[in-house]
Amino acid sequence: STGRVFNFAAGPATLPESVILEAQAELFNYQGSGMSIMEMSHRSKEFDYVIKKAESDLRSLLSISDDYSVLFLQGGATTQFAALPLNLCASPDTTVDYIVTGSWGDKAFKEAQKYCKPNLVWSGKAEKYTNIPSFDSLQQSPDARYLHICANETIHGVEFKDYPTPANKEAVLVADMSSNFCSKPVDVSRFGLIYAGAQKNVGPSGVTVVIVRKDLIGNAQPITPVMLDYKTHADTLSLYNTPPCFAIYICGLVFADLLKQGGLVEVEKNNAKKAGMLYDTIDASGGYYVCPVEKSVRSLMNVPFTLRRSELEKTFIAEASKEGMVQLKGHRSVGGMRASIYNAMPLAGVEKLVAFMKDFQARNP
Numbered sequence: 418s419t420g421r422v423f424n425f426a427a428g429p430a431t432l433p434e435s436v437i438l439e440a441q442a443e444l445f446n447y448q449g450s451g452m453s454i455m456e457m458s459h460r461s462k463e464f465d466y467v468i469k470k471a472e473s474d475l476r477s478l479l480s481i482s483d484d485y486s487v488l489f490l491q492g493g494a495t496t497q498f499a500a501l502p503l504n505l506c507a508s509p510d511t512t513v514d515y516i517v518t519g520s521w522g523d524k525a526f527k528e529a530q531k532y533c534k535p536n537l538v539w540s541g542k543a544e545k546y547t548n549i550p551s552f553d554s555l556q557q558s559p560d561a562r563y564l565h566i567c568a569n570e571t572i573h574g575v576e577f578k579d580y581p582t583p584a585n586k587e588a589v590l591v592a593d594m595s596s597n598f599c600s601k602p603v604d605v606s607r608f609g610l611i612y613a614g615a616q617k618n619v620g621p622s623g624v625t626v627v628i629v630r631k632d633l634i635g636n637a638q639p640i641t642p643v644m645l646d647y648k649t650h651a652d653t654l655s656l657y658n659t660p661p662c663f664a665i666y667i668c669g670l671v672f673a674d675l676l677k678q679g680g681l682v683e684v685e686k687n688n689a690k691k692a693g694m695l696y697d698t699i700d701a702s703g704g705y706y707v708c709p710v711e712k713s714v715r716s717l718m719n720v721p722f723t724l725r726r727s728e729l730e731k732t733f734i735a736e737a738s739k740e741g742m743v744q745l746k747g748h749r750s751v752g753g754m755r756a757s758i759y760n761a762m763p764l765a766g767v768e769k770l771v772a773f774m775k776d777f778q779a780r781n782p
């Protein structure tokens with residue numbers, strides 16, 4: 418055995434074994450340069466190739482047109498909660514709309530209150546974030562600059578399967594795709610901006626990908642810090658200052674791997690199969706396992722569930738861990754269990770979990 422476990426963590430999360438091994442092989446002496454990527458100048462010809470290849474592979478994966486810039490930034494998705502209104506709103510009086518389907522969307526909404534006038538179009542809080550509104554009933558602001566969604570709520574396991582259209586022509590759709598980035602094809606042209614922390618589906622922590630329509634760049638509010646201004650990074654191909662080189666390098670390996678797998682259509686098929694197995698097991702358990710999320714919007718990436726006999730949850734998590742399935746504890750804010758099954762979680766990991774769940778139920782009726 419390699420000693421590797423099935424890691425169901427929500428992020429940082431499991432990465433493809435082939436990518437880890439490739440990085441290991443290149444770690445000591447990157448392609449004959451005599452040093453590792455970590456030790457190398459971000460202005461070197463080797464790193465120039467790495468970052469450009471990462472960008473072009475990502476563009477291929479998501480069919481990103483030349484109308485968009487792809488930026489590799491720091492500060493996590495959390496920093497984007499502030500960067501968005503700073504860049505997209507002409508002034509602190511600008512109106513924007515937020516649909517809040519979980520706690521990440523709520524954090525984004527609250528941060529925006531410092532830099533513009535966000536309007537809460539819809540919140541799922543009263544129903545404990547278990548659904549997504551129907552789009553026709555939304556009361557959007559007539560003058561909103563953008564409409565923000567969190568495409569996949571990592572903690573609550575609620576995922577948009579389709580996207581709303583902003584009500585007025587001046588507004589653009591903005592999405593936090595941190596936890597379902599590159600898990601399925603997405604029509605980027607429907608969005609003004611997409612952002613994603615890498616550490617779930619595409620790499621280690623430390624880099625955040627921003628895909629932004631070029632005409633939205635260059636109008637930041639005057640108080641915007643230079644590091645948060647998209648123009649700074651778009652003008653310099655994300656090399657204004659020292660970028661998170663190693664994280665970008667790993668993302669590049671992951672993008673290449675996803676292309677090798679046949680691209681995001683294939684990737685989505687695998688993800689649907691894995692998630693389907695898990696939800697089917699939950700739903701066929703006769704109420705022994707419960708997933709509170711409305712069926713049509715259940716996430717393919719993060720599967721939260723509880724045990725009817727909640728006193729057994731600790732045992733469930735401990736026994737699973739002993740069998741090499743780790744990090745199944747739910748987020749501290751909601752409790753229960755959560756299986757994060759990102760792209761890199763092998764089918765074998767989900768098969769093992771499902772078998773364990775059935776066995777656990779049989780042993781502890």
Ligand code: PMP
Binds near residue numbers: 595
């Ligand atoms: N948005 C979503 C959907 C997330 O899952 C997370 C992290 N769990 C964040 C934002 C915050 O990301 P970061 O830690 O990179 O700031």
